[in-house]
Amino acid sequence: MNELTEAMQNINWALVAPIIVLQFILMVVALVDCLKQNQTNGPKWIWIIVILFINLIGPILYFIFGRRSN
Amino acid sequence: MMRQWMVLFKKEWTESLRNFKWLWLPIVFIVLGVMQPITSYYFADIIENFGGLPEGAVMDIPLPTGAEVLAGTLGQFSQIGFLVLVLAFMGTVATEKTSGTHIMVLVKPVSYSSYLTAKWVHILMLTLGSYVIGFSAAVYYTFLLIDQVPMSHVLSGALVYAVWISFVMTLVLCLSALFNSSALVAFGSLGTALLLSILSMYVPELMMWSPGMLSSHSYSLFFVGEADEGFWLSMGATVALMVVMMVSTILLFNKKELAKDSGA
Numbered sequence: 001m002n003e004l005t006e007a008m009q010n011i012n013w014a015l016v017a018p019i020i021v022l023q024f025i026l027m028v029v030a031l032v033d034c035l036k037q038n039q040t041n042g043p044k045w046i047w048i049i050v051i052l053f054i055n056l057i058g059p060i061l062y063f064i065f066g067r068r069s070n
Numbered sequence: 071m072m073r074q075w076m077v078l079f080k081k082e083w084t085e086s087l088r089n090f091k092w093l094w095l096p097i098v099f100i101v102l103g104v105m106q107p108i109t110s111y112y113f114a115d116i117i118e119n120f121g122g123l124p125e126g127a128v129m130d131i132p133l134p135t136g137a138e139v140l141a142g143t144l145g146q147f148s149q150i151g152f153l154v155l156v157l158a159f160m161g162t163v164a165t166e167k168t169s170g171t172h173i174m175v176l177v178k179p180v181s182y183s184s185y186l187t188a189k190w191v192h193i194l195m196l197t198l199g200s201y202v203i204g205f206s207a208a209v210y211y212t213f214l215l216i217d218q219v220p221m222s223h224v225l226s227g228a229l230v231y232a233v234w235i236s237f238v239m240t241l242v243l244c245l246s247a248l249f250n251s252s253a254l255v256a257f258g259s260l261g262t263a264l265l266l267s268i269l270s271m272y273v274p275e276l277m278m279w280s281p282g283m284l285s286s287h288s289y290s291l292f293f294v295g296e297a298d299e300g301f302w303l304s305m306g307a308t309v310a311l312m313v314v315m316m317v318s319t320i321l322l323f324n325k326k327e328l329a330k331d332s333g334a
Contacts, residue, residue, distance in 0.1 A: 015108060015211070015214075015215070016108070018100075018104070019101055019104055019105075019108075022097050022100060022101060023097075023101070025093075025097070026093075026094055026097050029090060029093060029094075030090075030094075033090065056098075056101060059094065060094060060098060060154065063089065063090060063091075063094050063158075064154075064157050064158060067089060
């Protein structure tokens with residue numbers, strides 16, 4: 001545990017912050033779009049979970065497979 | 071003719087704005103691009119902290135050179151990047167065909183060539199744009215964390231790789247116009263790209279002409295600023311293949327659609 005906190009402190013957050021911000025933007029856009037859709041490919045609640053809990057890949061999967069064209 | 075083309079081109083843009091491709095494709099490439107320099111930078115730390123090395127073991131992991139990290143970034147693009155691009159664009163024509171929207175477009179006196187070239191230019195702009203943004207992020211982080219690479223090496227290598235991306239995306243579009251199944255398009259284009267790269271790796275003498283050589287040429291541009299021999303051959307062959315693919319797709323697509331119309 002000690003090692004973990006030490007490693008966390010070693011990370012330069014200024015470097016990692018942009019990635020976290022981008023992932024967050026992607027998640028929010030995917031979530032808002034998913035909620036606005038009348039119908040998604042497959043149950044909507046599953047897509048919401050996928051978007052929220054699978055980092056980076058989740059929103060992308062939603063954009064590729066979850067949206068109904070139209 | 072030109073007006074008609076612009077209308078089709080604009081239609082492509084409104085579509086990609088609506089399905090957020092212009093947003094998430096660049097983000098994917100930025101994240102992929104930034105990952106490589108950051109993980110190489112922290113690699114030694116990560117091993118030290120979590121690698122379970124015995125106490126007192128001294129391990130000297132050298133930091134990779136900037137050129138190695140940039141080549142690694144392109145390696146990431148070739149794997150995850152291509153997968154995402156192909157999945158994003160596999161349905162470009164195929165889904166329009168199955169849903170019948172293309173008939174609405176094509177019953178109007180629109181030529182197949184403007185229909186396909188408008189899509190082609192749009193796809194290339196979107197993918198190459200995302201690639202440029204993502205690779206710039208990678209270069210920035212590499213210069214910051216690892217070391218500098220001469221700018222001329224970076225630019226020439228990046229340009230050569232852009233041609234390889236264009237080739238793969240042209241392949242995706244052409245397969246998408248010729249086949250109805252998106253899955254077939256995805257497997258066909260990823261398989262071809264993979265096959266070309268693997269063959270170029272193992273039998274380079276036979277594959278001098280291959281578009282798959284372009285990525286290794288761009289690596290050597292990063293490392294030494296010069297491409298391997300046979301560079302212009304593979305460059306020329308790639309551009310020629312792109313033109314052949316587009317022209318033959320337009321001709322075949324034309325014939326196929328006509329056959330369908332007369333059959334109905």
